[in-house]
Each structure stands twice: as structure tokens, then as C-alpha cells.
Amino acid sequence: MPLVLLRCLTVGALCSLFASPLLADTWPAADWQTHLAPSTPAVEALQAYAFPARDDSGRKGVRTDALLVVRDGVVVYEHYAAPTTAQTPHLLWSMSKSLFASVLGVAFAEGHFRLDDAVAKHYAPFSSHPSVKMGHLLNWASGLDWQEDYEYAPLKSSVVAMLYTRGRGDMAAFTASHGLDALPGARFRYSSGDSNVLAAALKQMLGDERYRDYPWTALFEPLGITSAVWEQDASGTFVASSYAYMTARDTARVGLLMQRDGRWGERQVLPPAWVAFNRTPFANYHADPQKPNNAVPGGQWWLNSALPDSAKPWPDAPEQTFAALGHWGQALYVLPEEKLVIVRFADDRDGSYQHNELLKRALAAFAGEQP
Template identity: 70%
Template sequence: MPIPSLRTLLPGAALALSLCSFAASAAQTWPDADWARGPAPSGAAVKAFEDYAFPQRDDATRKGVRTDAVVVIRDGKLIYERYAGPTKAETPHLAWSMSKSIMASVLGVAFGEGRFQIDDPVATHFAPFASHPDVSMRHLLNWASGLAWEEDYEYAPLKSSVVAMLYTRGRDDMAGFAASFPLDAVPGTRFRYSSGDSNVLAASLKQMVGEQAYADYPWTALFDPLGIRSAVWERDASGTFVGSSYAYMSARDLARIGLLMERGGRWKDRQLLPQAWMQFVLTPFPRYRAAKGEEDEAVPGGQWWLNRTLAGARTPWPSAPETTFAALGHWGQAMYVLPDQRLVIVRYADDRDGTYRHDDFLKRALAAFAAPEVKP
């Protein structure tokens, strides 16, 4: 099955195209069993970064910035790592909603294998969605299914769709639970962040690859080629990966997915994620508008988050380049990919309040870890 052209998928996506255009270089460094080490940065900028990212940890009240791990990759080499709390270099840390971006990368491999098209009806790959025939894979990937979903967490658990899905009446078949919701918007016309959409994607993958291959597919398709050895991914009682929330891996291993993305979907001599897929997931959902008071929230792409300017607004993270994108999760999980700086930064955390700010972190990280500019 041919891969759709970039023009068909994403008309006018010039900036995202630039992220996927690169010259293969024999000099590029890639990790093997372990990361090669680069020069470790030091000095006042690193201290300022650590003062922000690793303040004295308050485990009694769980207040303030509570970083569990930071791993920094520059030019394919590990240049910085630090751990706190119970987390160690080998710890498979819960990714929370970074799982969504991991699943998007698994789906990208399936897309490259011709197992689905972006605009396929979801019902083609997940029968319970037959009651929503107008919802496409594109809509799910953009969190724009139109389902009447409420993504509230501990602050409003009684009306929360996601709490019911993960912990109570929906936990045995999470995608089937999401499919039972009615639509309250025309698919593709409204962004509404939904872990239900993400779990339907995970269930759709099962039909694409078949029950027998499904249990190992994230490993055979993505983790094994990248050399990821620490990954654990929980499944619900129906056997579907909890693609919204329950992937675990070490910070060093998660950084391998970041490097794959930073290098345009290529891993060594293999284009693991097609450029058409990269183009799609790194393009903003065109109907997204930040709600009042949420202007510093990243812009949704295809299960990834983008530092993009829309409708004349400033970028969500003004201290970082507009080409920056990220996987983000509950309680401060983040993997930032900065292609222009050839940087991947993984942060695991246990933030329980609103103290942490992406832009404050990125400002200090760039000062500490970006390579000096080479002047002509």
C-alpha cells in the first residue's frame, strides 16, 4: 500500500516538513547497548539548571518541583544525567501520558507497513466504533473524535471519564468503554484532550496486526530496533495496551525514542517512521485554539505536543525554538525534543502542584546544555 503524499496529508505544513528534512551523515553517533558519552557540561548555567530542577525534595508534603530523573542527549551522546527519590538509571519509570506519544511511534511503524491510512474510519480497525462511522484515525490522533469525554483527574473524580476508564467501570475494556460514549461534536471540528481516544488507537492496532502478534508488537516494531530493554506496558483485561497511560521505561531508554524523533524518524540506516507520518504528527491540529488562561499549554499535534504559534499568539514556551516538540504526562513527565539544537531531554517527575513550568525548565536547560554556536 503506498504511503500518502505529504501534500495529501498535510497541505501547507512547511515547518513540520523542515523537521523531517535532514542529510544522512556517517559521522552521526547512535547508541548501541549503552549511550556513548559526550563532554559533561559544568559551570554556573548547570548549577542554575539544577537549582530549578532538583531543589531540596519535600517528600512529606509533596509540594514544589520534584524531579525524579533528567537525561540529556546531545548529538546522540549522553552528556548529563541525574536522579532523585527512588529513581535510578535502571528504573522503568511510569510515563503516564507520555505513553500516548510512545504509542503514536508504534503506530507510525504500522503505518509504514501499510496497515492503515490516516483517514481510515476507526470502525475499519475497531468494530465497537461502528456506532461512530464518521470518526477517523486522524480524529483520534488529534484528540478530536467528538466524543463527550471529560478528562478530569483527582480534582473532579466523580464526573471524570478517564478515572472511570482507568480505575472503575471501564477498566476491563478501556477502548470499548470509550466507544460507548456519544458524540457531542462533529468529528474533527473540536480539540478535546482524551485518554479514551488514545486507548481506542491502541485497540485498533490489535486488529491491524492480529491478536498473536499484538502482545509483542511494540517490542518487535519499535523497542527492539531502538535497543530499548527496560520497557513494560500494562494491558487491560481485554488484552489491550493502556496506550493512554501505562508504559514504563528508564529515562535512558525513553531518550532513544526522542533521538528517533529528533532525527526525522530515522534510526541508523533505517527510516523506521515514514516521513509522511512525521509530517502528520508534528503538524498542529488546525482547529486548535488555546483556552483563556491556557496560552502556555503546548499545541496538540498527532499525540505529540508542539511549541507552535497559532492565530497570532506567542509560542507556548517562548524560551525554546518553535521547532521544539514534546511528549508530556501527568505529574510533570516530559520528553523535550529540540531538533535545531540536536538535543533530547527526558524528565521524569512526581510534581503534585502547579509549581513546575516547562518554559522555566527549558530556558535553563538550553543555557546549560545547548552546544555553543560555531561562528563562521
Template identity: 70%
Template sequence: MFKHLPLLFMLLISLPVPAENWPAEQWTPGPPISSPAREALEDYAFTSRDDATRKGIRTDALLVIRDGQLIYERYAGPTTADTPHLTWSISKSLMATVLGVAYGEGLFSLQDPAMKFYSALEKHPAVTLADLLHWASGLDWQEDYEYAPLNSSVVAMLYTRGRRDMAGFTAAQGEFSAPGRAFRYSSGDSNLLAAALKNIVGAQRYPDYPWTALFDPLGVRHAVWETDANGTFVASSYAYLTARDLARIGLLMQRDGRWGERQLLPRDWVAFNRQPFARYQAHQDDAVPGGHWWLNRAVDGAPKPWPDAPDDTFAALGHWGQALYVIPSEKLVIVRYGDDRDGTYQHNELLRRAMSAFASKVQP
């Protein structure tokens, strides 16, 4: 019964393998999508906002990549395809991606004490790099913005007492729990990672490292990343990328850290990014934290955060509606830039409409 297996094997390996689409200097355009579902997506994303009250949804850019091809793109206001847009906390996931390249170079392990690379953490010697990537340093922190500025650690770090040395300001905070025991979202943890990176790769490489390690290999041409007065990247907040450039980060992550023939990020690093923090409790945030990325996972019996998106959806998210959504099962990458001030915009609603318009079952 097995005598024909060699012939079958030869037939299988001789079948043509579909070519992968990778962007060169520009994205390759895919088949244009025109449908009522696309119009419904646009009706949601590009509704006019009352500029006097800043109520409603304001989308600055919406871009969709399917299977490595650009199939949808629209901009509004002053934002264009060439505009590096402020990403806010998407910067955190960008820093995690840059760190992944250094991890692949063998320069650190996840369980290394952060103090090994940033001595200002001497009062918190048990904090590991994995703890920082899980927003679980245990350092006392209040991530309030314009709603409670007087009590806000992040406002003080970015704009007042801590703005010259953001990592140093964070390291000086007290402790609210043992490291690795509790999730507490913290822009300070992200800036500690940026400070640690300086010693991980060395002071000489550090100023150019996001470009030489990540942006240049991907063809990202318009990235800007601010530093504090100490020359440390503001990993919490201040990276600027065009929507097309940010989509390259998404495609890298969708394809498990591979860019063309090069495994730029180790697969185990991407798996760590997409693994839920074990001690996260349901409803602590709007999505489930992984390794400095956000996941669409059910936790503690609670439903997944974005019920109309596939389980494997994960995202980099930023203040006022910035989002990079990655959906590996559908080979989709979605970039959304905006300026939402009142909570009207909902991730699940945009994902639901995007799935209806662009998922694989949808024919152009």
C-alpha cells in the same frame, strides 16, 4: 566562468562528513558540561519538596542527549538509570510512534475510519484514525483527575466502570461534536487507537508488536506496557521506560524517524506528528496538539507555549511532570521524570535553563 565547477564539485564531495552518533547497547558519553548554567538548571529541577504537603518540584530523573551523545544525567530518590519509570501520558506519544511503524508497513491510512479496525465504534462511524490522533474524535469526554474525580471520564475508565475494557468504555460515550471539528484532550481517544492497532497488525502480532516494531530496533531493553483485561495496551497511561530508553524514542523523532541506516518511521508520519491540528484554538491546553505529540507553536496570534525554547521544539508529556522534549534545531533530547503535584513545575522554565546550559552555543 563555469569551467572550474567540476573541480569545485569534486572538492565538496571529498570533504569528510561528520560521523553521526548512535547509541549501541549503551549511550556514548559526550563531553561533560560543567557551568553555572548547569548548576542553575539543577537548582530548579532538584529543589527539595515538602513530602508532607507534596508541594514543590520533585525530579526523579533528568537526562540530556546532544547530537546522539549522553552529556548529562542525574537521578534522585529510588529512581536509577535502570528504573522503568511510569510515563503516564507519554504513553500516548509512544503509541503514536508504534502506529507509525505500522503505517510504514502500509497497514492503514490516516483517513481510514477507526471503525474499520475497531467495530465497537459502530455508533461513531465517521471517526477517523487521524481524528483520534488529534484528540478530536468528537466523543464526549472529561479529562479530570484527582481534582474532580466524580465527573472524570478518565478516572472511570482507568479505575472503575471502564477498567476491564477501556476502549469499549470510550466507544460507548456520546458525541459532543462532529469528528475532526474540535480538540478535546482525551485518554479515551488514545485507548481507541490501541484497540484499533490490534486489528491493524493482527491479534497474533499485537502482544509483542511494540517490542518487535519499535523497542527492539532501537535497543530499548526495559520497557513495560500494561494492558487492560482484554489484553489491549493502556496507551493513555501505563508504559514504563528508563530515562535512557525513552531518550532513544526522542532521538528517533529528532532524526525524522531514522535509526542508523533504517527509516523506521516514514518521514510523512513524523511530519504529521509535528503538524498542529488545524482546528485547535489557542489556550485550550498547555501546548499545541499535533499527531499525539505536543508542539511549541504560535496559534491564532497567541504566543508559543514555551517562549524560551526554539519554535521546532516538540514533546511527549505526562501527568505530574513527565516529559520528553525534542529540539531538532539544537540536536537536543531531554528526558525529565518527576512527581509534581501542585503546578510549581513549568516546562518553559526547565527548557530555558536547559537551553542556557546545553544548547550548541554552549561550549563544554
């Protein structure tokens, strides 16, 4: 991590990295301003990719439940596939991780923690791992011996055990019980456990009573989000890795907040330096040559960054593009330079959906267009 960024985040200064001046932007009130784009070949090509005819089982190929495009604060495209509607809070799966990072950004601004704090300072069960820092968890770099395998390899999967079997009563404690197999911060290993430890640490910082409502008071209410549901495990800790639900329009509010560097109207909800951290590639990440289209990890968000050893994961999208991504094709894409926010809810099961293809078509349809 660049030293200037670490210093800004450590001392809590509101650095101006990625920040923009206050402008007369369009902001949603109780509802979004809507100016739907006319049907054009480019819009039709986007819709054809996102909403192809479903097979009888609905389990093969691209299956989009919702697609929403916001241009400069105005809804320019919106389409749903039954049973999902504009009023449906959809399971976000691992988009929840990025959402919780925004909740943590408010706690950071309030001075509850620093990136270089030991996790054990804020979550006592991590006392057996004194060298793991909060920043390590945020970069999925705790060093824990963790296996993020899903339904295709359930017997050795740490995350399946955490969510559904022996770890589900207290997911953070289950994660803390794992040993280290790497130095903290030395390597990236995607871990839903890391994200749930962050949720437990926040609970210890705030206390049970304030914690119970904190995602709402800190983030959802300031943004006008009314549909959010967030499940807790049996210990009362939010399942930050997986179990938040929101409508597409409310999810887009988080995207607009991030597009505008943590600002909502005249209120700076997130420090610009926190958003900059979210959008900074983890320094010790190395792209897998066998998976060239994998996004680059930032601070619990995913980046389209070109690295010294690899090109952009999504070649047809701008390098500043970043996203919250979830299982089975959930996505919140933020394209700051194009002033675009794109929400996709889905139920993809066969790996045929490609981020780059949807982004390419969305850019062809909406980049440069004024609402």
C-alpha cells in the same frame, strides 16, 4: 492539515518533509556514549531548578526523579533522585500516548491503515460512530462527549472511570460507548479514551498474536530499548494512554528517533511524513486565553507552535520544540535544531513546575555546546 501532508500520509509515500540526509551521526549501541558537561553556572542553575531540596512530604514544589540531556546523540547531563536510578523503568503516564503514536507509525508504514480510514474499519465497536477517522483520534478530535478530569473531579471524570472503575475491563469499548457532542475533527478535546481506541484498532489490524509483541518488534528492539513494560487492560489491549514504563535512557532513544525524523542509523523506522504529521498542529485547535502556556496538540505529540491567535506556549524555547508530556511532570522534549533531547521524570503535585523554565535553563547550559 495541509493537503500535501495528508496526501503523503494517505498514500504511504515517504515524503521528505522535515527529513535530513544520512550523516555520520552518533548513535547509542547497547549503551550511550557519555561526555558529561563540566559544572558551570548554567549547569548548576539547571540542576538547582530541577532538583531543589524536598520538603518532608516530598509532595510540594518541583520534584524531579530523573533528568537526562542528550546532545547530538551523546549524553551530556544525567542526574537521578532516589529511589529512581538509571535502571528504573519509570511510569510515563500520558507520555505513553506519544510513544504509542510511534508504534502506530510503524504500522502505518506497513500499510495497515490510513489517516482517513474510518475507525470502525479497524475497530468494530466504533460502528456507531462511522464518521470518526483515525486521524481524528490522533489529533484528540473524535468529537466524543468525554471528560478528562483527574483526581480533583473524580465523580464526573471519564478517564478515572476508564482507568479505575467501570471501564477498566475494556477501556476502548468503554470509550466507544460515549456519544458524540461535536462533529469529528471540528474541535480539540484531550482524551485518553481516543488514545486507547487507537490501541484497540491496532489489535484488530494485526491480530492478537502479533499484537502482543508488536511494540517490541516494531519499535523497541530496533532502537535497542530493553527496559520497556506496557500494561494491558483485561481485554488484552495496551493501555496506550497511560501505562508504559521505561528508563530515562531508553526514553531518550525515542526522542533521538524523533529528532532525526524517524531514522535510526541507516534504517528508516518511521516515515518522515509520519513524524511531520506528529509535528503538525491540529488545524482546528484554538488556544485557551486562560491557559496561554498550554502546548499545541499535534499527532499525539505536543508542540511549541505559535498560532495566529497565540504566541509560543514556551517563549524561551525554539518554535520547532515538541514533546511527549505526562501527568505529574513527565516530559520528553525534542529540540531538533539544537540537536537536544531532554528526558524528565517527576512527581510534581502542585503545578509549580514550568516547562519553559526548565527548557530555558537547559538551553543556556547546552545549546551550542559540543560534546
